[in-house]
Amino acid sequence: METIKQGFDWLEHDLFSVGETVITYGAVFRFLAILIAAYIISRIVQNALQRYGNYHNSLAPSSVYALKRLTHYVILLVGFLIAIASMGIDLTKFAIFASAVGIGVGFGLQNLISNFTAGIMLLFEKTLKVGDFVELESGVTGEVKEINIRSTIITTNDNIDIIVPNSEFVSGRVTNWTMRDTYRRIKVPFGVAYGTDKELVKRAVLEAAERVPHTLTDSSHRPPQVWLVEFGESALNFELVVWLKPEAVNRPGAVQAAFMWEIHTALTENGIEIPFPQRDLHIKSWQADGRIRTVKGHTETPPPEPVHERPSKNDAAEDL
Numbered sequence: 001m002e003t004i005k006q007g008f009d010w011l012e013h014d015l016f017s018v019g020e021t022v023i024t025y026g027a028v029f030r031f032l033a034i035l036i037a038a039y040i041i042s043r044i045v046q047n048a049l050q051r052y053g054n055y056h057n058s059l060a061p062s063s064v065y066a067l068k069r070l071t072h073y074v075i076l077l078v079g080f081l082i083a084i085a086s087m088g089i090d091l092t093k094f095a096i097f098a099s100a101v102g103i104g105v106g107f108g109l110q111n112l113i114s115n116f117t118a119g120i121m122l123l124f125e126k127t128l129k130v131g132d133f134v135e136l137e138s139g140v141t142g143e144v145k146e147i148n149i150r151s152t153i154i155t156t157n158d159n160i161d162i163i164v165p166n167s168e169f170v171s172g173r174v175t176n177w178t179m180r181d182t183y184r185r186i187k188v189p190f191g192v193a194y195g196t197d198k199e200l201v202k203r204a205v206l207e208a209a210e211r212v213p214h215t216l217t218d219s220s221h222r223p224p225q226v227w228l229v230e231f232g233e234s235a236l237n238f239e240l241v242v243w244l245k246p247e248a249v250n251r252p253g254a255v256q257a258a259f260m261w262e263i264h265t266a267l268t269e270n271g272i273e274i275p276f277p278q279r280d281l282h283i284k285s286w287q288a289d290g291r292i293r294t295v296k297g298h299t300e301t302p303p304p305e306p307v308h309e310r311p312s313k314n315d316a317a318e319d320l
Helices: 002-011 025-055 061-086 091-106 110-125 166-171 198-211 252-269 315-319
Strands: 014-018 021-024 133-135 141-147 151-155 161-165 184-192 225-231 236-244 280-286 292-298
Touching (some): 061 141, 110 161
Antiparallel strands (some): 014 021
């Protein structure tokens, strides 16, 4: 009993003072215990909100995530204020002290405060949500994984995590590919030799588009189309204009490669020539009598590629 009494007496020993308030070891332990309890309560509430969101499909995952983050911040803030009050510190005096310290520290933490404010704005505005596929002004593309206090984590298609300050999403230009609608249209350019039948090109390329499993054939959107867009120097330039299914929107590089693969296969199967740049050559040579002889020639066009059986797989399409 004497040992226990000595232990309680030790908790009442003075540690330091804040103004007229004396801080003891016991007050510090109460402060830490309340903060830990607040964190545990926050985790329990977040798990309850997540379970509620899983059972109610009417709630969007992004809304559940935003509610969880805001609830976490509020519970920690309330817990911190209660912990301060438990130490015997007058909150009004603490507010004055905190504002004075904030003025001095604020100059050194401007970026942190700016990023924190931007993160709160993103959670409220819902212009950026977890699961969105975005493209930054720097050209980086990826899926939003987390929106934290200071930064947002974006995972690229190469499974690289990029930490982006929240202020960049507020002050910079960001392209959100999946903000309102997950259907997207892409244009795949290709060229064929002059003299090729346009209808044959269209039929072959549309068949190629049908072989890519991520081509959207829903009647509510436009079907795949083939546009003649330019009379080039050595080719007729076309574009395959196609709408994508939602699951393919997040993989622009692989989608482009998948369509290019099938277009090349279709053109080869139909004997359609894919041209290359051609130039006229003027060659001057000396004859034996000293006169200049001019010979005009043209580069020879190689024969079209032999028709092979269509490859068994499209690596880019499988990667999707």
